[in-house]
Amino acid sequence: MYPVLHRRKTAEWKSTMKQQRHKRRESFSVLLISNVDRSNRQFSVSLTFIRLIFFLILLILAVIGILTFLFLAGNQKQNMLRAQLTTQEAMVEQLNAEKDVLDNEIQALRAENNDLRQVSKIITTKREEAAAEEAPASNPLPTLFPSSGSGILIETYSEDRPYLSINTHTEGKIVATGDGTVVTVGSDDTYPLILEIEHENGYKTRYMCNQDVQVQTEEGSQVKAGDLLCTITSDDTQLDYQIFLNEEAIDPLRIIDAKG
Numbered sequence: 001m002y003p004v005l006h007r008r009k010t011a012e013w014k015s016t017m018k019q020q021r022h023k024r025r026e027s028f029s030v031l032l033i034s035n036v037d038r039s040n041r042q043f044s045v046s047l048t049f050i051r052l053i054f055f056l057i058l059l060i061l062a063v064i065g066i067l068t069f070l071f072l073a074g075n076q077k078q079n080m081l082r083a084q085l086t087t088q089e090a091m092v093e094q095l096n097a098e099k100d101v102l103d104n105e106i107q108a109l110r111a112e113n114n115d116l117r118q119v120s121k122i123i124t125t126k127r128e129e130a131a132a133e134e135a136p137a138s139n140p141l142p143t144l145f146p147s148s149g150s151g152i153l154i155e156t157y158s159e160d161r162p163y164l165s166i167n168t169h170t171e172g173k174i175v176a177t178g179d180g181t182v183v184t185v186g187s188d189d190t191y192p193l194i195l196e197i198e199h200e201n202g203y204k205t206r207y208m209c210n211q212d213v214q215v216q217t218e219e220g221s222q223v224k225a226g227d228l229l230c231t232i233t234s235d236d237t238q239l240d241y242q243i244f245l246n247e248e249a250i251d252p253l254r255i256i257d258a259k260g
Contacts, residue, residue: 120152139225140200142178143255146207146241149173154238162249163208163242174213174230174239176223177205177256185219191240195229204247208240 033040127145145151146164149172155165168174176197183204184196193209195217207229214231217223243252 117152121149124149124151140179140203141255142176142180142197142199142203142205142225142243142252144175144177144225145256146174146177146205147172147239148175149232151239157251157253163206163240164252166239166241168232168237168239169235170232172232173228174207174209174232176225176227176229177241177243178203178225180205180223182217182219182221182223182229185215185217193230197223202246204244206242206244208242210238210240211236213237 029042029044031040031042124145124147128148147166147168149169151169151172152167153164154167155161157164178197178199180197180199180203182195183198184194186194188194191208191210192212193207193215195207195215197205197207199205209230211234214233216228216230223229241252243250243255
């Protein structure tokens with residue numbers, strides 16, 4: 001009986017030791033030895049701690065990878081934005097160059113326009129001086145130019161447009177082209193001013209302004225050639241001038257060129 005009992009206890013003891021070994025946590029020892037006094041220190045590191053360190057290393061590597069990807073993507077986007085900015089700056093420079101060219105052209109046109117105005121003033125002045133020298137004391141025929149000052153002839157007489165169109169400015173005036181009587185001072189939907197003068201020998205003149213002017217005469221007034229009819233109050237006022245002979249429109253330049 002004794003040997004059997006001993007073997008049974010021995011088996012139970014081995015089983016208990018085996019279970020205890022299974023219950024023990026697996027760990028690793030780290031030995032640190034000083035190279036000065038050869039002293040040493042030993043540390044025990046558990047498997048769980050090593051796994052945690054390994055997990056942290058993987059996490060750090062993952063974070064570094066993500067940050068690297070974001071940096072490269074941001075750098076690529078920044079390069080694209082820089083390229084777009086460079087293209088837009090080139091477009092702005094091109095537009096500025098075109099603007100400079102247009103400004104120069106505008107300045108040249110303005111200078112040319114001023115030169116034309118000066119030439120027109122000289123021509124008008126000479127025409128008025130010639131008309132003043134050649135016109136007799138009494139001038140019943142409408143032989144003068146209807147605008148004094150810088151009036152520019154912009155349209156000549158035609159069958160479709162039976163009148164002269166003259167562009168006037170504030171320094172200019174509308175004058176009677178011959179002796180006569182003011183018979184009409186009115187307006188319509190097109191012209192704020194329509195003024196008519198009857199002359200001798202079947203002539204009648206009509207002055208039509210496309211903008212408001214300051215009228216210096218009235219119906220029934222007797223006027224002489226060169227008398228002031230209207231004062232121009234705004235630049236680019238267009239005067240349409242007609243001459244009628246026996247109620248039929250004729251080219252005013254036939255009279256002005258021949259007599260004025």
